[in-house]
Amino acid sequence: xxxxxxxxxxxxxxxxxxxxVRSKLTRxxxxxxxxxxxxxxxxxxxxxxxxxxxxxxxxxAATSAPDNDAAVVSALQANLDASGIEETVTSAVPTxxxxxxxxxxxGLPSFFTDKAGKHIIQGQIIxxxxxxxxxxxxxxxxxxxxxxxxxxxxxxxxxxxxxxATKAVVYVFTDADCPYCTKLHSEMDDINARxxxxxxxxxxxxxxSIPLMEAIWCSDDRVQAMDxxxxxDVNISAPACQSPVAKHMQLGASLGVRGTxxxxxxxxxxxxxxxxxxxxxxxxxxx
Numbered sequence: 001x002x003x004x005x006x007x008x009x010x011x012x013x014x015x016x017x018x019x020x021v022r023s024k025l026t027r028x029x030x031x032x033x034x035x036x037x038x039x040x041x042x043x044x045x046x047x048x049x050x051x052x053x054x055x056x057x058x059x060x061a062a063t064s065a066p067d068n069d070a071a072v073v074s075a076l077q078a079n080l081d082a083s084g085i086e087e088t089v090t091s092a093v094p095t096x097x098x099x100x101x102x103x104x105x106x107g108l109p110s111f112f113t114d115k116a117g118k119h120i121i122q123g124q125i126i127x128x129x130x131x132x133x134x135x136x137x138x139x140x141x142x143x144x145x146x147x148x149x150x151x152x153x154x155x156x157x158x159x160x161x162x163x164x165a166t167k168a169v170v171y172v173f174t175d176a177d178c179p180y181c182t183k184l185h186s187e188m189d190d191i192n193a194r195x196x197x198x199x200x201x202x203x204x205x206x207x208x209s210i211p212l213m214e215a216i217w218c219s220d221d222r223v224q225a226m227d228x229x230x231x232x233d234v235n236i237s238a239p240a241c242q243s244p245v246a247k248h249m250q251l252g253a254s255l256g257v258r259g260t261x262x263x264x265x266x267x268x269x270x271x272x273x274x275x276x277x278x279x280x281x282x283x284x285x286x287x
Contacts, residue, residue: 068093072101076117092117095136096127102140109256110144112137145255146268152251156244158200158222160188167195168284170271173203173252173262176212176229176236180274181261185230190277196284200226202245203252203260210245212236217243 072092080087087108092101099115112121127134149171157171174181191198202213212229218241219225228234252262255270263271263280271283 069101072113072115072117074117075115076103076113079117095140097125097136102137104144104254107250107253109254110141141256142268142270144268145264145270146266148251148255149264149266149268152201154199156201156247158217158226160192160198160200160223162195162197163189163192165195166197168281169197169199169266170280170284171199171201171264171266173201173248173257173260175203175205175209175260176216176226177209178205178260182230184261184274184280185226187277191280194277194281196281201252202243202248203257203262204245204249205260214240214243214245217241217245 068091073089076092077089080089088106089103090106091104092113094100095102095112100121101113101115102110103113104110109122112125113119114121124138125136127136152171172184174185176182188198202217204210204213215236215238216222216225216229218238219236220238225236225238229236255264257270259273261273263273263275263283265271265284265287267287269287271280271287275283
């Protein structure tokens, strides 16, 4: 898995920070999700799910209500503004924990807050005592990811369809320069033959990778450009266009993506980084 050194590059390239307070909060929240590996890629073992802890979207439904609490959003936004933090809160939904809410904000990984909106709470929260442990935060993240990925226009994706009947779909945040992404791509025929459709989103792992990713997405034949970039190590050039690369980066940040490849199922479960074709297919079909 290749670890993203953003949001520094993201902010510099696409969305300049308005002040240092915002930049510091964004970096702090992202850094809490990062496993820092120098320029190379590593297997995404850090993202492996503990099989003894439930993280499916059914658990999310059991631990959260669908209704956004406008009063909590307003209170949290006011407190952020009072502290000079320019982040925009989009929703706050109740959880199974009394007076604890799951918050979504633009360009940030989701987090918890209290009813008064006075605290930003990050980390894993596990519910126990009613059967198998339930990872509340992971379940909520999966629910958020499912909705967010479903909303992405297919025209923004680079799609490798399944061979024959489609049994499952996976979304993959990828970087053409990442060795583990290249390894995964080299198994694409095998993955597709197992009935798995792969939908690529852009996730440059460094600022230097952005031009290549934009060139791929601006190419007339994106699939061919991606194949060439990953398999043939050739320079890809294309006229500038309104590419979705920046949008994908912001989406990945909001979903807590930590590096490439980051593979999500249709249910919003992140099943890890690089997985061999057989293991990826099994995970996609079972999640």
